[in-house]
Amino acid sequence: MTIQVGDSVPEATFMTMTDKGPAPVPSAELFGGKTVVLFGLPGAFTPTCSAKHVPGFVGQADALKAKGVDTIACISVNDAFVMGAWGKDQKVEDKVLMLADGNADFTRKAGLDLDLAGFGMGTRSKRYAVVVKDGKVAALAIEPNPSALDVSSAEAVLKLL
Template identity: 60%
Template sequence: MSIQVGDTIPSVTLKWLTDNGMQDVTTDELFKGKKVVLFSVPGAFTPTCSAKHLPGFVQQADALKAKGVDSIICLAVNDPFVMRAWGDKGAVEDKVVMLPDGNATFTTALGLTMDGSGYGLGTRGQRFALVAEDGKVTHVAVEAPGKFEVSSAEAVLEKL
């Protein structure tokens, strides 16, 4: 079952690449005491993700923060090196946290994996967005397959 409004963000440890090398980061660190917008894409550098999803959150970062959002996180089942390169290419700077979920640990805990093996992608995350306050989900929107409607930055802004 996928995560629902009122649920607590699952506690998992992930790896990410920082200027100081590979580091552990926990979802507890990322969500505790903060209002967080998390959006998930099926893959870094893929067409809709690169042309619309990530750029929308970069462009709307100030508007989201004006609504009380402390952190905007982009989640993808990709390795830390790919997520860092994609963030650099997308000029996210400090506007969006690029969170790699290389083993789909977090995405699985959220109950939002998808089978992309038909496209040679293996297990991936569904396209979705959620809002959490102090680790509790207050909004979740999962896209229908092949759609990009309810998880855009603009759609999240409307829900805040």
């Protein structure tokens, strides 16, 4: 079942790349006492994700933070090494936290998993954006088509805040 507005976000441990290598980021640490915009996407280095989704959040980071967002995070069912390399490629710097959900633990618990086995990609994430306030879902926008970028763009999220 997909998470809904008012639900607590599922507990999970994400991984992020640091100068010292992969490091865990517990969901309680990420979401507790903060306003977080988390956007999920099918895969690093994929066309819509690289050309539009991540660049949109990088470009709108200051506007999102001006509306009270503490953290902007990108999550994908990839490993921390891939997410780290993609973050460098996308020049996210400290604007977007790149999170790996390598085993799709969070993605499955949130009901946001997508079966792309037919395309040789296995289990991936739906394309979405969620606003989380102190661990609770305040707003959720899921793209009906994983190739589209309408309701989960940075511009759309700005309107939700």
